[in-house]
Amino acid sequence: MPDDQGRLTPAEQQLVSDWLETKWVGEKCCPICKMDKWNAGVFVSTELNMGSTEVILGGCSVTPHIQLVCSNCGNTLIFNAVLLGIVPKAEA
Numbered sequence: 001m002p003d004d005q006g007r008l009t010p011a012e013q014q015l016v017s018d019w020l021e022t023k024w025v026g027e028k029c030c031p032i033c034k035m036d037k038w039n040a041g042v043f044v045s046t047e048l049n050m051g052s053t054e055v056i057l058g059g060c061s062v063t064p065h066i067q068l069v070c071s072n073c074g075n076t077l078i079f080n081a082v083l084l085g086i087v088p089k090a091e092a
Helices: 010-023
Strands: 038-045 065-070 076-080
Touching (some): 010 038, 010 076
Antiparallel strands (some): 038 065, 065 076
């Protein structure tokens, strides 16, 4: 489980790398620049809609993600951190 700041441990970073190695089939080229240099994020993140000046998180459900960023152009892929086994599934 990531720390209270959302930072992944080295073991969790390795789990992300191992998971991607088994799931990503074929060339690992960026669809934008065609380079194959990716950096996995070290934090669990979530997406927020910024349509207003106020952000309300209480009572909302968010999906935690791990980012994979192309080191050449910055194109970012997101992967569900629960499915990767980084964040435990919330109980209903």
